[in-house]
Amino acid sequence: MHRFANPAQFNRLADAVMPWAMIATVLLFGAGLYYALIGSPPDYQQGESVRVMYVHVPAAWMGMFIYVVIAVASFVALVWRHPLALLAGKAAAPIGATFTALALITGMLWGKPMWGTYWVWDGRLTSVLVQFFLYLGYMALWKAMDDEEKAGNAASILALVGVVNIPIIKFSVDWWSTLHQPASVMRLDGPTIDGTMLVPLFLMAAAYQVYFIVVFIWRMKLEVNNRKLSVMRGSGMEN
Amino acid sequence: MVEFLDMGKHAIFIWSAYGVSAASLVMLALRSRSRQKASDEQVVAARARRKSGA
Numbered sequence: 001m002h003r004f005a006n007p008a009q010f011n012r013l014a015d016a017v018m019p020w021a022m023i024a025t026v027l028l029f030g031a032g033l034y035y036a037l038i039g040s041p042p043d044y045q046q047g048e049s050v051r052v053m054y055v056h057v058p059a060a061w062m063g064m065f066i067y068v069v070i071a072v073a074s075f076v077a078l079v080w081r082h083p084l085a086l087l088a089g090k091a092a093a094p095i096g097a098t099f100t101a102l103a104l105i106t107g108m109l110w111g112k113p114m115w116g117t118y119w120v121w122d123g124r125l126t127s128v129l130v131q132f133f134l135y136l137g138y139m140a141l142w143k144a145m146d147d148e149e150k151a152g153n154a155a156s157i158l159a160l161v162g163v164v165n166i167p168i169i170k171f172s173v174d175w176w177s178t179l180h181q182p183a184s185v186m187r188l189d190g191p192t193i194d195g196t197m198l199v200p201l202f203l204m205a206a207a208y209q210v211y212f213i214v215v216f217i218w219r220m221k222l223e224v225n226n227r228k229l230s231v232m233r234g235s236g237m238e239n
Numbered sequence: 240m241v242e243f244l245d246m247g248k249h250a251i252f253i254w255s256a257y258g259v260s261a262a263s264l265v266m267l268a269l270r271s272r273s274r275q276k277a278s279d280e281q282v283v284a285a286r287a288r289r290k291s292g293a
Contacts, residue, residue, distance in 0.1 A: 037257075048246045052256040059260065098267050106256040113249040211264060218271040225278035232285045 007224045010084060014217045021217070024210040032203035040200050050197065052110040057185070058205040060103035062212060063131060064166055066096030070138065071163040074156030084220075086152045087227065089159060090142055091219035095212055097135035103128060115179060123172030124180035127165055134162035148230070 036054035043050035070089040077085040107125070108118040119125065138155050145151035173182045184192045191198060246253045 047249065048253060049249045051246070051253050055256055055260045094271075095267065098263055102260050102263055105259055109252045109256040109259075113252050211268070215268050215271050218268075218275040222271070222275040222278050225275070225282050228282050229278070229285055232282075232289065 007084070007228075010220065010224065014221065018214065018217055021210050021213045025207060025214055028203055028207035028210055032200060032207045035200035035203055040196050043197070046114060049110060049113050052106055053197075054200045054204045056103060056106035056110055057201060058208045059099045059106060060128065061205060062208045063096055063100035063103050063128070064169060065209075066092050066099060066212065067131060067134070067159075068163065068166060070096065070159045074159040077152065078156050078160070083227075084224075086156065087220060087223040088216075089138075089156065090152070091223050092212075092216055093135055093139050093142075094219070095215050097132065097139065099208070099212075100128065100132045100135055104132060120179050122178035122180055123176040124169065124178050127169040127172050130165055131162075131169060134158070134165060138162075 032054070036051055040051075040054075042048045070092050073085045073089040073092070076082045077089065104125075107128075111120075112118050138158055141155040141158055142151050145154065170183075172178060173180055185198070185201065193201075
């Protein structure tokens, strides 16, 4: 792992991955949107509104996945003082916050026609909102202190404390009586939704994943450059 | 194609969900890319300044 602590090594790896990730992003979004909007049938209960699920569910998955990435990076940064791990968390946070915000907004846009309301304070919706605030808090801590190392440590501790919210999000629909439906894809006994709807769901999830890789690499390079400039100028980190 | 455009009575919610998702992701990608490119140029300029002793 420490082999990649060298920014030059990271840049070489990123430059090799980037073209493939960009091609995969375009292809997966193309295929995903085709199946989400044209190639999949309407739901017998939800009608055409089921198509909102193909942007909502992968966004929610990504919001949780990126938070776990940040928590792992924070742990590595705090325990092993891995320089790139700290920057990885900082680079990933705005992407995770965007996906979490999209999960909340698209969920509201699905909730209004299906539930008759944009919002209810049930376990799932509230815990995802808490996740969004954790992202905002993490990013705010990075900007709150002039000392880059102190800011990174404080943000990392928040990320590690906040990771307890991930199982709460996942199991909130089982632990409490909620308006949000229970898990229908990530279940021990297999998905309960039809294969024609799993195709767009997984294609969009894959598209979001490679999109994350592309934007994450750009943001990592930005953070590495900022660190270089900071060292060159011998002053505080610029944002 | 006409059928695809006709999303029924909840079309506004469906297209809003796709629209806000696309706009947010495109904006985040463009902003990240432009900031990364600008920082690349800053590093090159800083190195050049240091080399020339300015």
